[in-house]
Amino acid sequence: MNYWLIKSEPDVFGIEEMKAAGTEPWDGIRNYQARNFMRDEMEIGDLALFYHSNTKPPGVAGVVKVASKCYPDPTQFDKKSKYYDEKSKEDNPRWLLVDFEFVCEMPKYVSLDELKSEAEGKLEGMLTLRKGNRLSVMPLEKKHFTVVCKMGGIQKVTDLDK
């Protein structure tokens, strides 16, 4: 079981849309590091923090879980998609995705400022807080996942597994 943080811009696809969708193919990832995490380390049932970027304030809005194994991202073959990649071939797809399933919203939104307030404390070493980190999918330590959930008002993190 691994833990993750995934970023999304709420203007494009926020936690509300995630909730309404139930399960959503996480398409459009065009970064090799992020792809490799999905390909090599994500397992069905892994939990992820759903982070709102490019908004005021940025922060963690909810929890989702991995609902599928990785498979080729169909948008890379769709010429009308902004994620179209002419260099990717159907018999050797370059980009992958997984499905995410909505788990819950944070009872209390955890802003980036609040995360930063623990940057030298309970969240020391969290990748999100490192300067210049632009990864849209990144691994998270279990203890950091638990701390953020508690900051967001989720007391029993173990219940999220069910």
Place this chain on the structure above:
DNA sequence: GCCAACGTTGGC
């Protein structure tokens, strides 16, 4: 809208 910090591309 600005810009720092990256990541990717492509010429050499």
Place this chain on the structure above:
DNA sequence: GCCAACGTTGGC
């Protein structure tokens, strides 16, 4: 394989 140019991310 180096690195300059360019594109993108994301906080502010």
